[in-house]
Amino acid sequence: MKEFLDFVAQYKAKKIAEGAVFIDSTTPRPTPPPKPKFTGTMEEYKDMLASHDWFYGMSDDFRVWKAGSAVDSRMRMYQFALDPDFKIWNQYAPDYFKFSK
Numbered sequence: 001m002k003e004f005l006d007f008v009a010q011y012k013a014k015k016i017a018e019g020a021v022f023i024d025s026t027t028p029r030p031t032p033p034p035k036p037k038f039t040g041t042m043e044e045y046k047d048m049l050a051s052h053d054w055f056y057g058m059s060d061d062f063r064v065w066k067a068g069s070a071v072d073s074r075m076r077m078y079q080f081a082l083d084p085d086f087k088i089w090n091q092y093a094p095d096y097f098k099f100s101k
Helices: 001-016 041-049 062-082 087-092
Strands: none
Touching: 001 087, 041 062, 041 087
16 A cells, blocks of 8 residues: 555656646645625516426427416526515416425
């Protein structure tokens, strides 16, 4: 095992001398940028819920599915921030898509 670790250390030293960059457990990680603050409003959330194609997943057209999926993801972001108990969501959602505790 020691021979292997020595080989790895020599290989790494050689590659670093050649200009290679190694990322391993000893490399300090950069601090991730702060997450952007959520700036959505309740009115935007309600508008999305009211106009959403709830059955986009049944479409044969991939473009319809892709657009519906994007809106669904955005609505869930709004729901997480503004409507954690799903009260507003359940006012607009068809029965199949309502949440209960």
